[in-house]
Amino acid sequence: MQYFINLAIQEAEKAESRGSVPIGAVVVQNNKVISSAGNEVIKNSDPTAHAEILAIRKACLLLNSHIIDECDIYVTLEPCAMCAHAIYLSRIRRLYFGAYDVKRGAVDQWSSTLDRSIYKTEVIGGVCETQCAEILQKFFEKKRI
Numbered sequence: 057m058q059y060f061i062n063l064a065i066q067e068a069e070k071a072e073s074r075g076s077v078p079i080g081a082v083v084v085q086n087n088k089v090i091s092s093a094g095n096e097v098i099k100n101s102d103p104t105a106h107a108e109i110l111a112i113r114k115a116c117l118l119l120n121s122h123i124i125d126e127c128d129i130y131v132t133l134e135p136c137a138m139c140a141h142a143i144y145l146s147r148i149r150r151l152y153f154g155a156y157d158v159k160r161g162a163v164d165q166w167s168s169t170l171d172r173s174i175y176k177t178e179v180i181g182g183v184c185e186t187q188c189a190e191i192l193q194k195f196f197e198k199k200r201i
Contacts, residue, residue: 060130067094081107081131083115091115108139132188134161150178154188
């Protein structure tokens with residue numbers, strides 16, 4: 057688990073080097089990374105270019121299916137509503153995320169939707185939470201200076 061979240065952290069660092077908010081995501085199938093991405097909202101001038109969305113798109117293309125229920129996703133920040141719903145729609149088996157997002161995180165709201173659904177995504181939050189949160193804190197501190 058920590059290995060894959062560390063890869064997501066590397067993707068977040070790449071996103072930061074492009075000027076984007078440092079968030080990274082990695083999709084894993086059978087203990088192998090099949091796709092990864094960092095946030096590209098600014099780079100692509102696209103408000104939907106979140107790390108999770110980009111990594112899911114790549115995984116779906118690779119597997120030639122919109123359902124990737126044998127995959128897990130590792131993300132450095134708790135997904136927003138858009139990304140949480142994309143995870144749900146793609147039927148990803150497990151979501152691991154690092155830092156909690158008190159303002160925009162949607163996993164709690166999304167969990168209630170999952171409880172009523174036939175598709176269940178297991179959620180494990182707080183993986184390497186401190187490290188993931190520090191990357192974001194430092195990024196925003198630099199922006200304020």
